Amino acid sequence: MSLLEITDLSVGFATEDGLVQAVRDISLTLDEGEILALCGESGCGKSVTAMSVPRLLPPDTTRLSGSVTLDGRELTTLPEAEMRRVRGKSVSVVFQEPMTSLNPSFTVGYQITEVLRRHESLSRQAAGRRAVELLELVGIPAPQRRMKEYPHQLSGGMRQRVMIAIAVACEPRVLIADEPTTALDVTIQAGVLDVFRDLRDRLGTAIILITHDLGVVADIADRAVVMYAGRAVEQAPVTELFAHPRHPYTLGLMKALPSAAVNGRLAEIPGMVPSPLSDPDECAFHDRCPRVQADCRLSRPPLVRQGEDHLAACFHPGGQS
Amino acid sequence: MILRIDNLVKHYGAVRAVDGLSLEIGEGEVLGLVGESGSGKSTVGKCVLRLTEPTAGTIELNGRDITHLSRRAMRPLRRDVHMVFQDPYSSLNPRFTIERIIGEPLLRHKVADRRETSRRVAEMLEKVGLRQEMRSRFPHELSGGQRQRVGLARALILEPKLVVADEPVSALDVSVQASVLNLITDLQRDMGFSCLFITHDLSVVEFLADRIAVMYLGKLVESGPTKEIFARPRHPYTQALLSAAPVADPVRQRQRRRIVLGGDVPSPVDPPAGCRFHTRCPLAYDECRTVEPALKDPRGNGHPAACHLVTADRVPDAAATR
Numbered sequence: 159m160s161l162l163e164i165t166d167l168s169v170g171f172a173t174e175d176g177l178v179q180a181v182r183d184i185s186l187t188l189d190e191g192e193i194l195a196l197c198g199e200s201g202c203g204k205s206v207t208a209m210s211v212p213r214l215l216p217p218d219t220t221r222l223s224g225s226v227t228l229d230g231r232e233l234t235t236l237p238e239a240e241m242r243r244v245r246g247k248s249v250s251v252v253f254q255e256p257m258t259s260l261n262p263s264f265t266v267g268y269q270i271t272e273v274l275r276r277h278e279s280l281s282r283q284a285a286g287r288r289a290v291e292l293l294e295l296v297g298i299p300a301p302q303r304r305m306k307e308y309p310h311q312l313s314g315g316m317r318q319r320v321m322i323a324i325a326v327a328c329e330p331r332v333l334i335a336d337e338p339t340t341a342l343d344v345t346i347q348a349g350v351l352d353v354f355r356d357l358r359d360r361l362g363t364a365i366i367l368i369t370h371d372l373g374v375v376a377d378i379a380d381r382a383v384v385m386y387a388g389r390a391v392e393q394a395p396v397t398e399l400f401a402h403p404r405h406p407y408t409l410g411l412m413k414a415l416p417s418a419a420v421n422g423r424l425a426e427i428p429g430m431v432p433s434p435l436s437d438p439d440e441c442a443f444h445d446r447c448p449r450v451q452a453d454c455r456l457s458r459p460p461l462v463r464q465g466e467d468h469l470a471a472c473f474h475p476g477g478q479s
Numbered sequence: 480m481i482l483r484i485d486n487l488v489k490h491y492g493a494v495r496a497v498d499g500l501s502l503e504i505g506e507g508e509v510l511g512l513v514g515e516s517g518s519g520k521s522t523v524g525k526c527v528l529r530l531t532e533p534t535a536g537t538i539e540l541n542g543r544d545i546t547h548l549s550r551r552a553m554r555p556l557r558r559d560v561h562m563v564f565q566d567p568y569s570s571l572n573p574r575f576t577i578e579r580i581i582g583e584p585l586l587r588h589k590v591a592d593r594r595e596t597s598r599r600v601a602e603m604l605e606k607v608g609l610r611q612e613m614r615s616r617f618p619h620e621l622s623g624g625q626r627q628r629v630g631l632a633r634a635l636i637l638e639p640k641l642v643v644a645d646e647p648v649s650a651l652d653v654s655v656q657a658s659v660l661n662l663i664t665d666l667q668r669d670m671g672f673s674c675l676f677i678t679h680d681l682s683v684v685e686f687l688a689d690r691i692a693v694m695y696l697g698k699l700v701e702s703g704p705t706k707e708i709f710a711r712p713r714h715p716y717t718q719a720l721l722s723a724a725p726v727a728d729p730v731r732q733r734q735r736r737r738i739v740l741g742g743d744v745p746s747p748v749d750p751p752a753g754c755r756f757h758t759r760c761p762l763a764y765d766e767c768r769t770v771e772p773a774l775k776d777p778r779g780n781g782h783p784a785a786c787h788l789v790t791a792d793r794v795p796d797a798a799a800t801r
Contacts, residue, residue, distance in 0.1 A: 199652035199653065199654060200652050299742070313743040313744070314516070315743060316743065343515035343516055343679065343744075344515070344679070344681075344720060344723040344724045345515065345719055345720060345723045345740045346743070347723065348723040348725075348737060348739055349739055349740075352739065370652065370653070371725075372653075372727035373724065373725030373726055373727045373732070374725055375727070375729075376725060376726065376727050376728055376729040376732045376733075377725040377729075377732050377733070396729045397729045397730060400727065400728055400729050400730075401730075410654065411653055411654065412727060414653045414654050414656070414657035415653060415657075415682065415727055416656075416657075416660060416680075416682040416683050416685065416686035416687075417682045417685070417686075417726065417727065418727075419686050422664065422686075423661055423664070424657035424658075424660055424661050424686070425657065426654065426657045426658040426661060427654035427657070430622065
């Protein structure tokens with residue numbers, strides 16, 4: 159049994175235009191100390207998949223089916239009061255924009271100690287000492303002084319480190335990081351990714367990293383799931399995925415990168431993502447796919463094993479090793 | 480030279496956004512202006528378009544000093560230089576049709592009547608790869624990639640000599656970004672405009688710039704031909720920047736030597752004395768803390784850098800310190 163198991167997860171949102179199906183039949187597992195990347199372009203469902211774990215989706219409009227278990231315990235049906243203990247304690251989240259997720263009217267120190275006092279029942283002094291340790295852990299210089307500062311006094315990179323410190327305050331089993339470095343400069347990004355690596359190495363934290371950046375995936379992830387139109391289309395250990403991408407969409411993403419230009423041209427992926435309002439019984443990528451054949455329009459290719467520890471949802475996969 | 484910027488300074492109150500920057504763009508040349516947040520790269524673009532008044536220095540467009548031209552005197556010159564913004568949604572009037580948005584520069588400069596405008600809009604739609612039926616649509620009905628194509632069509636309809644593009648593909652997904660970058664390359668080749676391409680993304684300028692200029696805290700630290708900059712970066716900051724951008728290849732990425740810079744970018748209100756990069760530079764020594772390095776090109780190969788350690792026979796190696 160894996161630490162986290164997501165099985166046949168589907169998530170839709172009720173809207174005026176009908177049910178928007180954001181995630182369809184996703185299954186994945188996460189082991190202790192593993193860094194799993196969920197990647198894909200805007201609207202592919204990567205964030206919704208991850209946010210289903212701590213149940214941070216609007217309860218009134220979300221239509222969720224399937225199962226999410228943490229240490230064998232089902233989270234989707236857990237009463238909200240118990241779920242609150244899971245959030246912050248066992249599962250915590252780092253968002254893209256640290257300025258909007260930190261409270262501007264409280265000091266950094268207050269915001270970290272609050273978490274510790276609530277979830278760990280530490281005394282004020284003990285929480286304060288632990289908070290300084292946490293700021294040190296995420297590489298913030300002069301942590302004693304920073305404790306007394308407000309979010310606006312910190313740079314973007316520092317704020318993101320504070321968010322990570324808060325997220326790991328209770329040593330969560332699972333850390334979900336949603337585009338944690340997208341708003342940061344590259345020289346700052348490298349340091350923040352090092353913090354994640356360090357947490358994994360020292361505390362064995364399992365991390366779900368949501369990102370659109372294949373460079374970040376290549377740098378830090380152990381395994382990656384590529385999503386397209388709400389479904390997982392490919393899943394493999396990172397070195398295997400980049401060496402032998404099977405799904406034409408994964409290959410398309412890699413070839414579209416400016417660094418992959420051939421003779422001054424980039425490979426484009428023609429067409430557009432299908433509407434999340436429809437759910438055709440065909441491969442969702444067929445009308446953009448360079449390898450499309452008649453069968454792709456007749457039924458949906460299942461996500462199946464195509465090589466050792468490598469899953470892809472394609473009838474005509476490439477990249478055989 | 481299409482554009483010549485000499486010793487440009489722009490201060491916003493106490494913020495020294497640009498602090499003495501010189502650069503040139505030749506005819507048909509694409510210059511990638513690279514830097515991180517707060518480097519002042521966008522301010523340079525705004526000064527070139529006179530969207531903001533320079534504090535000091537001169538800007539010459541096509542040999543003419545435009546630094547202090549009045550609004551009225553500037554107006555005819557606006558035909559020669561156009562801007563493409565990062566977020567095409569907030570830069571397109573939501574209440575105008577695509578036809579009106581693209582054709583508006585022609586009407587504003589009174590260079591075409593309605594019929595001629597309509598014909599040229601059709602031509603531009605074709606050039607940027609949008610279907611003709613798009614002309615009656617509104618910006619909100621378009622995808623991000625389509626909106627950026629509209630932004631390009633509007634910027635190019637007057638056939639400007641210079642296009643200032645500020646992060647035009649940064650908000651786009653990779654697959655959309657690829658098609659917009661290909662389009663910019665094609666249009667630039669066909670129409671021959673010069674381009675000041677402002678971005679934080681090194682891989683994008685490597686793809687499309689002829690030359691690259693790197694900014695740090697309001698100053699130019701290095702410039703040179705794109706291939707040169709990537710193969711032999713001279714300034715420690717450029718070296719750090721190149722090493723920090725992860726490559727999409729796990730085997731290579733995990734073997735790369737990385738230069739991790741300590742600390743944060745200092746505030747442009749109170750930039751460090753001496754070399755502005757010295758607070759984060761792994762190679763900084765006494766002189767760097769007091770004497771500001773001049774931009775010099777010791778080998779005379781069009782690849783100047785502002786670092787005390789750069790000499791004719793020596794290039795610093797920021798990775799060698801760890």
